[in-house]
Amino acid sequence: MEYTVQKLGLLAGVSTRTLRYYDEIGLLKPARISSSGYRIYGQQEVDRLQQILFYRELGVSLEEIKDLVTSPAFDADRALHEHRAQLLEKRAQLDLLIANVELTLAQREGTKTMSDKQKFEGFKQKLIDDNENKYGTEVRAKYGDEKVSKSNAKVKNMTEQQYAEVEKLAAQVHEALAAAFATGDPAGELAQKAADLHRQWLIYWWDQYSKEAHAGIARMYVDDERFTAYYDKDQPGVAAFLRDAVLIYTGMGDA
Amino acid sequence: MEYTVQKLGLLAGVSTRTLRYYDEIGLLKPARISSSGYRIYGQQEVDRLQQILFYRELGVSLEEIKDLVTSPAFDADRALHEHRAQLLEKRAQLDLLIANVELTLAQREGTKTMSDKQKFEGFKQKLIDDNENKYGTEVRAKYGDEKVSKSNAKVKNMTEQQYAEVEKLAAQVHEALAAAFATGDPAGELAQKAADLHRQWLIYWWDQYSKEAHAGIARMYVDDERFTAYYDKDQPGVAAFLRDAVLIYTGMGDA
DNA sequence: TGTTGACATTCACGTTGCGTCAAGGTGTAC
DNA sequence: GTACACCTTGACGCAACGTGAATGTCAACA
Known part of the structure; x- marks a missing residue:
């Protein structure tokens, strides 16, 4: 299943602006870019967004979330x-x-x-x-x-x-x-x-x-x-x- | 007693930048401006700053504090x-x-x-x-x-x-x-x-x-x-x- | 009297996590 | 073909200041 910004937004309950922003700061990049420049997200991105939103709900800053989800060796416990x-x-x-x-x-x-x-x-x-x-x-x-x-x-x-x-x-x-x-x-x-x-x-x-x-x-x-x-x-x-x-x-x- | 920004800042425990900012947004204007452009605060301003900081400690936004301290008829209770x-x-x-x-x-x-x-x-x-x-x-x-x-x-x-x-x-x-x-x-x-x-x-x-x-x-x-x-x-x-x-x-x- | 150092001033950009236009290109349905 | 929903990239705005930068002022000391 592939998603555009709005579809993923609706699925996860976030705005399209939020997705664009996450892309901008390198927190969640789309799986690929369509020929017309559209952001296309796949299943992996859905999962990752779930993780991101989970930590976000905990009140963790996006910068820290980036560390948490990008480097698997990150000391999540201590964080x-x-x-x-x-x-x-x-x-x-x-x-x-x-x-x-x-x-x-x-x-x-x-x-x-x-x-x-x-x-x-x-x-x-x-x-x-x-x-x-x-x-x-x-x-x-x-x-x-x-x-x-x-x-x-x-x-x-x-x-x-x-x-x-x-x-x-x-x-x-x-x-x-x-x-x-x-x-x-x-x-x-x-x-x-x-x-x-x-x-x-x-x-x-x-x-x-x-x-x-x-x-x-x-x-x-x-x-x-x-x-x-x-x-x-x-x-x-x-x-x-x-x-x-x-x-x-x-x-x-x-x- | 008259105070410059730093003296008032030390007295009240806020930075000079904060005082400048409060002046800027019209929350706390100095009593007068010296000939050389310095902000001079008097006793009234000290009292008012106390009030402001009190509400700030309560977590009230500066905008609301402005209403609270400027208009005495403001419905502070409801706020x-x-x-x-x-x-x-x-x-x-x-x-x-x-x-x-x-x-x-x-x-x-x-x-x-x-x-x-x-x-x-x-x-x-x-x-x-x-x-x-x-x-x-x-x-x-x-x-x-x-x-x-x-x-x-x-x-x-x-x-x-x-x-x-x-x-x-x-x-x-x-x-x-x-x-x-x-x-x-x-x-x-x-x-x-x-x-x-x-x-x-x-x-x-x-x-x-x-x-x-x-x-x-x-x-x-x-x-x-x-x-x-x-x-x-x-x-x-x-x-x-x-x-x-x-x-x-x-x-x-x-x- | 000149200089030093601590003060003061006004810009003006950076911070967080997006919301909110604006101006324009794309996809699809009728 | 054209309407309309969707996408794009800027770019400004928000709260409450922190943090320089560039520059002027005051008091004290050699």
């Missing part, structure tokens, strides 16, 4: 393993994105209903919130969807008072932190007070408090540059200081 | 919801890809160790196997990783005899199916025999048999065009016929 790793990483990123978008939506909804109710106005969703988003994202990734979902629900149901409370707490954390940072002692009274305020603040976002999670968050503050930047914006080193204070506060310093 | 749906779909596709790659790897490994052991040679991993791959992928997506993982393990541990048996069964399924299809009656004896052979064949891939899963697979044969194409390659309608036969066989026809 596939690498490709798998890439896909997994991609998915992890995608998961973060999704969690992020969801949290954003939840927050937006929260602010919207609030303003609808005229309970208060001008609730600012700015840089600090962006950071909360990312923070929520990380949490979701590390501690599971459920916890964050509950956090979202909490945000939605917050009252004006609670919002004010949260902002006040956040400000207090900052204040205490700044004072404590000046002492340089994360085990000191001021630092421990900051850590406690931080715990109180956290409770507004989570339904349950655990020392482990609190310590985890604190570690993240240093690992994640977005957070570090946020907490260090006044003075460099504050993020690490808060982490140390919280680790001491939670008694998880050794873990 | 985000749509974006979320896109992301979810993307992740579902990615999951399929990953499962597919993994199954391919498992099969390759299976064939490799087999041939290493010289147990047999020339085990063909061809079109039919490709179809099995995809089939495995769907299964993984619908019935969870565990089941397919066990299936993979099974493949790995198959002996030459078992492979032969699987191929024989597959052939028998086809044969019985062809004969049954001629009768036109999916409830008939021949069709039910084909369904039973299909069940036996399935058992080689799964560690547990369930009517539900069997029926699910059968339905998939028709929903998924790749499968339909495979089963219908001799005669159109065979896939649907097998589905009907299996649904009757499993007694899941009504579900």
Whole structure:
């Protein structure tokens, strides 16, 4: 059986342009060219196209597919393993994105209903919130969807008072932190007070408090540059200081 | 505070080229241009860049971001919801890809160790196997990783005899199916025999048999065009016929 | 004051995997 | 013979920049 571009295209479910392109880059050349210049494909080409499309479905680049199908000695195993790793990483990123978008939506909804109710106005969703988003994202990734979902629900149901409370707490954390940072002692009274305020603040976002999670968050503050930047914006080193204070506060310093 | 391209770039973690590009497409214009033609950005631009990067991290296209940040009345909610749906779909596709790659790897490994052991040679991993791959992928997506993982393990541990048996069964399924299809009656004896052979064949891939899963697979044969194409390659309608036969066989026809 | 080196600028092409015209030749059916 | 579906080869367009090339500017140092 012989096929022209369109017939092969219909058979395999690809456009004629795609076949021309594959010819152009040397990925799939027709069996022969007719006297009038038409591309004629045979059974071998059909089989090969099947292979190509199979790898393409796996998301392998055409360049790599070329290696895979042209040189039989090519290390397809290693290529596939690498490709798998890439896909997994991609998915992890995608998961973060999704969690992020969801949290954003939840927050937006929260602010919207609030303003609808005229309970208060001008609730600012700015840089600090962006950071909360990312923070929520990380949490979701590390501690599971459920916890964050509950956090979202909490945000939605917050009252004006609670919002004010949260902002006040956040400000207090900052204040205490700044004072404590000046002492340089994360085990000191001021630092421990900051850590406690931080715990109180956290409770507004989570339904349950655990020392482990609190310590985890604190570690993240240093690992994640977005957070570090946020907490260090006044003075460099504050993020690490808060982490140390919280680790001491939670008694998880050794873990 | 005023920033040149590089300073802003360092601050925000983007390249100078990116800033130039954002200027070019009108996404982020500098606050002013210095007498010597330098782009000068101010605090507003920093804030705006933060927003832009936030949405960019969400995977929103620059074009959409432009709408988001330029018109305050823009329906960001709807945009985000749509974006979320896109992301979810993307992740579902990615999951399929990953499962597919993994199954391919498992099969390759299976064939490799087999041939290493010289147990047999020339085990063909061809079109039919490709179809099995995809089939495995769907299964993984619908019935969870565990089941397919066990299936993979099974493949790995198959002996030459078992492979032969699987191929024989597959052939028998086809044969019985062809004969049954001629009768036109999916409830008939021949069709039910084909369904039973299909069940036996399935058992080689799964560690547990369930009517539900069997029926699910059968339905998939028709929903998924790749499968339909495979089963219908001799005669159109065979896939649907097998589905009907299996649904009757499993007694899941009504579900 | 001149020069060096790090910055800035504007083109402009390259990337991936095709979609989408445009302008023209070919095959076949009526 | 002529209509119409099919084929061909260019060649531009897409997203979001990377990467030169050629050239101008600023601050600092000998």
